[in-house]
Amino acid sequence: MSGLFRVLDTVADRLVVPGYSKLGFQLRRRGWPPLLPGSLRGRKAVVTGAGTGIGKATALGLARLGAEVVLVVRDERKGAAARDEIAAAVPGAVVEIRLCDLSSSESVRRFAASLDRLDILVHNAGVLPQERTETEDGHELTFATHVLGPLLMTDLLRPKLAASSDPRVVLVSSGGMYTQRLHADDPEYREGDYRGATAYARTKRMQVALAPLLSERYAQDGIGVHAMHPGWADTPGVAGSLPGFHRLTRTFLRTAEEGADTVVWLAATTPAPRSGQFWHDRRARPTHLLPTTGETPEAIDAFWQYSTSAVGLLP
Ligand SMILES: NC(=O)c1ccc[n+]([C@@H]2O[C@H](COP(=O)([O-])OP(=O)(O)OC[C@H]3O[C@@H](n4cnc5c(N)ncnc54)[C@H](OP(=O)(O)O)[C@@H]3O)[C@@H](O)[C@H]2O)c1
Known part of the structure; x- marks a missing residue:
């Protein structure tokens, strides 16, 4: 990337609207080499x-590169429709x-x-509830979906990932996380008035904090972890959970495929990107932009202790 291009990219990022919208994607994609068809042949992605x-766009992108893809869904009909779409777009794709x-x-x-086995694990499932609800395990819903579920799933799949020649885990967070500090003192959002968008952003911040923690935990197994x-x-999701935002911005929004681009890139590019970082549009980005969101090692430790004990992870 040239120096001028780097500066433009960073300016677009800090101004948010140009960077996050399709304008940012179209500006940046000019400098990107294509991912090679067949580069994920023989690899299995979840x-x-x-x-x-x-x-769905991520699964399609991975299938296009030759990966066998497992669609993890909670609604079988949506899963079947996505599988049929991918099969139609990628003849011969193996989709489960x-x-x-x-x-x-x-x-x-x-x-x-x-x-049985896997090489790539993408934690994409996300939710933005209107009201505070608790899961059957007694955890606040966004914390359970964005943090505890991915944490438990990754750890349970660790031996299978470790058996891969190039295992990679991707956490799909959100730029909204920049507005929040790590709420290690109240991870279940029990204090104060509950706002779904705040709960969402807080738990997206936690996903970003998880990347270096998991990266370190799995370093000896060679498992790369990327947020x-x-x-x-x-x-x-955006149209349903944020209708006002969707109405205002829809002409500037990226397509789902454009949103999925960096997920697919993190899963497929070689050599593997450095583990533990936070990415947007194929470039590592800062994890904090506001002076109010910085976190102490004690807060990170408290977050880790609470989350791992909530899902019963061994130290
Ligand atoms: N679109 C954006 O602009 C944007 C921006 C920043 C971050 N993101 C992140 O991108 C990811 C995908 O979001 P999206 O915009 O594509 O929204 P979406 O269309 O609503 O996708 C979210 C998916 O997660 C699934 N899901 C939710 N809770 C689940 C659970 N407990 N178990 C299994 N699956 C569950 C949903 O399934 P159901 O259909 O059954 O509900 C849905 O298929 C999310 O993590 C989101 O936070 C999106």
């Missing part, structure tokens, strides 16, 4: 929340549907036990 939006509710530890355990944000993409 994508959560793959029935719609960015998850598995039911799993990321917010349920029992469901995650059942799924992880049923999987990223897709910018703003036009998906059923």
Whole structure:
């Protein structure tokens, strides 16, 4: 990337709207080498929340590169529709549907036990609830879906990932996380007035904090762990959960495929990107932009202790 291009890219990023919208994607994609067709042949990828939006687009992108793809969904009909779409777009694609509710530890355990092997794990499933709800395990829903489910699933799949020659894990976070500090003192959002968008952004911040922690935990197994944000993409999730935002911005929104680009790139590019970082549009980005969101080592440790004990991970 040339010096001038780097500066323009960074300016677009800090101004948010140009960087997160399709303008940013179109500006940056000019400098990108194409991913090679067939580069994921023989590799097996698991994508959560793959029935719609960015998850479905990620599964399609991985299948286009030759990966065998497992669509993890909680709605079988959406899964079947996504599988049929991918099969139509990529003749010969191997696509499997598995039911799993990321917010349920029992469901995650059942799924992880049923999987024979994998090379790529994409934690894409996401939710933005209107009201505070708790899961059957007694955890706040966004915390369970964005943090506890992915944490438990990754750890249960660790031996299978470790058996891969180039294992990679991608956490699909959000640029909204920049507005939040790591709420290690109240991870379940029990204090104060609950706002779904705040809960969403707090748990997306936690996903970014997880990347270096998991990267370190799995370093001896060679498992790369990457967090990223897709910018703003036009998906059923955005239209349904943020109708006002969707109405205002829809002409500037990326397609789901554009939102999925960096996920697919992190899974496929060689050599593997440095583990533990936060990415957007194929470039590592800062994890903090506001002076109010910085975190102490104690907060990171408290977050890790709470989350790992909530899902019963061994130290
Ligand atoms: N679109 C954007 O602009 C944007 C921006 C920043 C970050 N993101 C992130 O990108 C990811 C995908 O979002 P999207 O925009 O593509 O929205 P979406 O279309 O609503 O996709 C989210 C998917 O997650 C699934 N899901 C939710 N809870 C689940 C659970 N407990 N177990 C299994 N699957 C579950 C949903 O399944 P159901 O259909 O059954 O509900 C849905 O298929 C999310 O993590 C989101 O935070 C998106």
